Each structure stands twice: as C-alpha cells, then as structure tokens.
Amino acid sequence: MYSTIDYLSDEHWLVDRAYVLYKILRPKTKLFLLKLRLLIYSVEYKKYLKRVIKNLPYGLTIIYLGLLSISLLAILNEKSEGMRVITLTSGSMEPVIPVPSLVLTKPVESYKKGDIITYQEISPTTGITFNHTITHRIIEEKKIDEQPIFITKGDANNVPDPQNVTKEAIKGKVILILPYLGYFPLLLKTLPGFLLLIAMPSYFLIKNELKYLAKEFDYYDFEKAVP
Structure with a gap:
C-alpha cells in the first residue's frame, strides 16, 4: 500500500532532481541570455553605425559651414564696433586662452577687476593709436582726474x-572663448587656405549640384516622352 511516507519521499526526490537540474541549466541559461543580449546589441550597433556613416557627410558639412561662417565673421568684423569675433595669436593669456583661439567680445556698461577685455592699443608716450587691439585681464581699477583707469x-x-x-579705449569684454579655432581664419587669409577651404569645396558642391540637376532634367524629359 502506498503510504504517506512514500509519497513524501517521492516528492523530495522530485524536488531534489528539479534543484539539480536547475543548478545545471542556470549557468547555461545565463550564458545563452548574455549571448542573445550581445547579439541584439551588435545588431543595434551595426544599424546605428550605418546611420552614422550615412549621415556623416551631412554632419561634416554642417561643421564645416559653421567653422567657415565663424572664420569669415572673425575676418570681416575685426575692426567693427559692438559685438566682435577676434582671432588671438599671442600667448599672453595662456592657459586661459590658448593660441590661436577665437574670442567673442561685447561692450558692457561697466568693467571690473578680473574681466578679460579687448582694448585699442595707444602709445603711452606719443599717444599714437595703433592699428590693432590687445586682449588682457583687468588687474586693478583706479581713478585719475575723476576718470576711471584700468590696469591690465x-x-x-x-x-x-x-x-x-580708459573706458573709451575698451572695445568689449570677452564673453566666449573658442580654443584653437583661430587656425581657420588664419588659414583662410592665405592663398592655400583659401583654395582649400573655399575654392575646392565650392567646386565640388557646384559639380554635385549640376549632376543632380542633370539627372532631374533627364528624368523629366523621360516622363514627357512616355505616353
């Protein structure tokens, strides 16, 4: 006769077997899930990489146009009033402003100690105004004949x-520093730089646009030819 003790023994045997099977399958299951996860990540990574490669020319074009715009702005408004983009080629403000960098300056109502300013250089002995500016930090402010004077x-x-x-000589306060981007306007001022950054990209851009327009016209003529 099948007793309660026999039933419990059988149940424990099944539990023990199930536990042993679980211990055997657990590492393999973990390994399988890990491989499956890596496979999914690999597929997703490949898709992401394909999208990046596909959109890379557009991204590089946007970066190029942005740098070109900033460089042209730095060249064209070097001597303008108001907000200006200036190319710094002197190492006097390193390491805060590495060479060469672009800085954005803006006139403000008041200047104080610690501000980095751009001012028109004037000879302290002859009073002659030079044709360039200096970008340095204010280290002291004092008054001479009730006029504010800044030591830089x-x-x-x-x-x-x-x-x-003097405050009249100050062109503006530095509000933005773009490290090492000064290479672009400096290169753009040279003939090789102009050919590399302006002429060649313009040539390839116009060439590609003409090819695209030619294909469009061919397709349009084909559509008209088909009854």
Whole structure:
C-alpha cells in the first residue's frame, strides 16, 4: 500500500532532481541570455553605425559651414564696433586662452577687476593709436582726474601693460572663448587656405549640384516622352 511516507519521499526526490537540474541549466541559461543580449546589441550597433556613416557627410558639412561662417565673421568684423569675433595669436593669456583661439567680445556698461577685455592699443608716450587691439585681464581699477583707469596684464606676462586703459579705449569684454579655432581664419587669409577651404569645396558642391540637376532634367524629359 502506498503510504504517506512514500509519497513524501517521492516528492523530495522530485524536488531534489528539479534543484539539480536547475543548478545545471542556470549557468547555461545565463550564458545563452548574455549571448542573445550581445547579439541584439551588435545588431543595434551595426544599424546605428550605418546611420552614422550615412549621415556623416551631412554632419561634416554642417561643421564645416559653421567653422567657415565663424572664420569669415572673425575676418570681416575685426575692426567693427559692438559685438566682435577676434582671432588671438599671442600667448599672453595662456592657459586661459590658448593660441590661436577665437574670442567673442561685447561692450558692457561697466568693467571690473578680473574681466578679460579687448582694448585699442595707444602709445603711452606719443599717444599714437595703433592699428590693432590687445586682449588682457583687468588687474586693478583706479581713478585719475575723476576718470576711471584700468590696469591690465596678460595672465602669462610678468609685468602689467604700460598703457593706462580708459573706458573709451575698451572695445568689449570677452564673453566666449573658442580654443584653437583661430587656425581657420588664419588659414583662410592665405592663398592655400583659401583654395582649400573655399575654392575646392565650392567646386565640388557646384559639380554635385549640376549632376543632380542633370539627372532631374533627364528624368523629366523621360516622363514627357512616355505616353
């Protein structure tokens, strides 16, 4: 006769077997799930990589046009008033402003110690106004004949600038620094740079557009020819 003890023994045997089977299959199941996950990630990565490669020319074109626009802006408004983009080629403000960099300056109502400003260089002895500007930091503010005077110095320089900078000589305060982007306007001012950054891209762009228009016209003529 099948007793309760026999029933419990059989149940424990089944539980033990199930537990042993679980211990055997668990690592294999984990490995299988890991491989499946890696396969899914691999497929998704390949799809993502294909999208990146497909859109890479458009992304590079946008970056190129952005850099070109900033470079042209830096060249065209070097001597304009108001907000300006300036190319810095001096290392006097390193490491804050590495060479060469682009800086965006903007006139403000007041200037204070610690501000990096761009001012018109004027000879302290002859009073002659030079045809370029200096971008340095204000280290001191004082008054001479009730007029505010700013003492400036480059962060990498050991001594202050000889010029007492008046508010009228200040062109603006540096509000944005674009490190190392000064290479583009500097290169653009040279003949090889102009050919590389303007002439060649323009040639290929016009060539591709003409090819596209030719295909469009051929397709249009074909559509008209088909009754």
